[in-house]
Amino acid sequence: MRATYREQLHLIVMDLVRMLELVRIALHDATTALLTADLQLAEQVISNDKAIDDLAEETERRSFSTLARQAPVAGELRMVFSAIRLLTELTRMGDLAAHVAKIARLRFPECAVPEPLHANFRQMATLAESMVADAATVLGTTDVEGAGRLARDDEEVDELRREQFRALVDGSWDHSIEAAVDVALLGRYYERIADHAVEVGQRLIYIATGEEPTGTE
Amino acid sequence: MRATYREQLHLIVMDLVRMLELVRIALHDATTALLTADLQLAEQVISNDKAIDDLAEETERRSFSTLARQAPVAGELRMVFSAIRLLTELTRMGDLAAHVAKIARLRFPECAVPEPLHANFRQMATLAESMVADAATVLGTTDVEGAGRLARDDEEVDELRREQFRALVDGSWDHSIEAAVDVALLGRYYERIADHAVEVGQRLIYIATGEEPTGTE
Numbered sequence: 185m186r187a188t189y190r191e192q193l194h195l196i197v198m199d200l201v202r203m204l205e206l207v208r209i210a211l212h213d214a215t216t217a218l219l220t221a222d223l224q225l226a227e228q229v230i231s232n233d234k235a236i237d238d239l240a241e242e243t244e245r246r247s248f249s250t251l252a253r254q255a256p257v258a259g260e261l262r263m264v265f266s267a268i269r270l271l272t273e274l275t276r277m278g279d280l281a282a283h284v285a286k287i288a289r290l291r292f293p294e295c296a297v298p299e300p301l302h303a304n305f306r307q308m309a310t311l312a313e314s315m316v317a318d319a320a321t322v323l324g325t326t327d328v329e330g331a332g333r334l335a336r337d338d339e340e341v342d343e344l345r346r347e348q349f350r351a352l353v354d355g356s357w358d359h360s361i362e363a364a365v366d367v368a369l370l371g372r373y374y375e376r377i378a379d380h381a382v383e384v385g386q387r388l389i390y391i392a393t394g395e396e397p398t399g400t401e
Numbered sequence: 402m403r404a405t406y407r408e409q410l411h412l413i414v415m416d417l418v419r420m421l422e423l424v425r426i427a428l429h430d431a432t433t434a435l436l437t438a439d440l441q442l443a444e445q446v447i448s449n450d451k452a453i454d455d456l457a458e459e460t461e462r463r464s465f466s467t468l469a470r471q472a473p474v475a476g477e478l479r480m481v482f483s484a485i486r487l488l489t490e491l492t493r494m495g496d497l498a499a500h501v502a503k504i505a506r507l508r509f510p511e512c513a514v515p516e517p518l519h520a521n522f523r524q525m526a527t528l529a530e531s532m533v534a535d536a537a538t539v540l541g542t543t544d545v546e547g548a549g550r551l552a553r554d555d556e557e558v559d560e561l562r563r564e565q566f567r568a569l570v571d572g573s574w575d576h577s578i579e580a581a582v583d584v585a586l587l588g589r590y591y592e593r594i595a596d597h598a599v600e601v602g603q604r605l606i607y608i609a610t611g612e613e614p615t616g617t618e
Contacts, residue, residue, distance in 0.1 A: 247482075248478065248479070251478060251482075255472040258469055261468060261469055262465070265464075265465060265468075265485060268482060268485045269485055269488070272489040273489065349582075352578055352582055353577075353578055353582070360570075361569055361570055362569070365566075365570070365582065365585040368582040369585055369589065372586065372589065
């Protein structure tokens with residue numbers, strides 16, 4: 185009976201890993217759609233976001249019925265708790281990838297990002313994508329060290345965002361206000377996706393090593 | 402024994418309501434700091450954000466030990482599940498209020514929002530603040546109808562944000578690129594706070610009326 189229960193918990197983690205893989209694909213495609221002004225691909229990312237939302241709902245139901253069936257011991261409970269909090273993060277990551285695709289769609293047939301910033305965005309997107317992939321590995325293999333690496337990668341993402349701000353305000357900006365606003369929001373979306381990937385790592389550390397919550401009352 | 406348990410669950414809901422009240426105050430002060438370029442108040446909002454984070458951690462620990470102590474029945478389990486997911490939302494709302502304050506601090510002694518947009522931002526902030534207050538009431542009194550009102554108020558927030566975009570791109574913008582970027586990001590922060598308030602209402606509907614999750618395996 186306990187073995188079956190552990191299998192249920194494992195399935196929940198695997199669902200989270202699968203959600204991260206869907207997010208990674210969405211992010212990859214959204215970036216391509218953005219930088220090549222590919223309307224069809226943008227539409228695809230936007231409509232695929234539902235699959236991530238659906239998987240989150242399914243996983244919540246699964247977590248719910250797992251907990252309802254058998255009282256978990258502390259380590260298991262910590263895992264289910266973290267899974268539930270991660271669902272909110274992962275759903276949000278999918279939304280953010282869709283937001284990138286929506287800006288790509290809005291500016292089509294133009295490209296929302298001015299050419300001089302393409303290299304910056306490509307680098308930021310590649311980094312964010314690899315962070316999402318790392319977060320999936322970290323979660324799937326309980327890799328506590330990998331969780332630490334995510335925080336370091338996040339600093340690089342933040343530095344790329346600062347570079348975007350400098351390009352916007354150093355007086356040399358010769359694109360529209362609209363393009364400036366797009367760049368500011370797009371940078372924010374990628375930065376937030378990277379933040380969420382870091383959060384996945386932090387949660388994993390809590391699952392793997394966390395002291396027992398002691399309660400406060 | 403069961404009565405004590407129900408009291409524990411009630412305390413969790415009261416913690417969430419208290420978090421929302423802290424968010425409301427943070428949002429109110431952040432808006433004042435923003436529109437009057439009040440550095441001291443901005444600093445205060447930023448440092449007070451830790452109180453919201455701490456309360457979220459305390460509430461998570463409390464939920465954890467409540468669940469660990471006694472296997473909840475379905476309705477209770479649904480409540481604790483929702484509380485955990487709401488913790489992520491409420492922590493995030495606090496962060497967003499602090500983000501507003503950080504922009505106010507960054508531009509001091511200037512005001513980040515150009516004068517012609519003050520009325521728009523004031524209206525948006527007032528609406529967002531009342532949505533946060535409503536979310537607290539809805540949650541504290543299990544007011545399912547109030548949850549529906551939140552979604553309607555959110556549409557007004559979205560319309561105010563569209564108004565901001567029009568001001569930015571209609572060709573009449575005679576402020577800096579930096580100010581345009583600030584307005585775009587600030588609008589985003591307020592809009593997100595309002596979205597989270599709607600989410601609180603949706604969760605409340607789930608707590609109060611949700612069908613039993615049936616599980617999928």
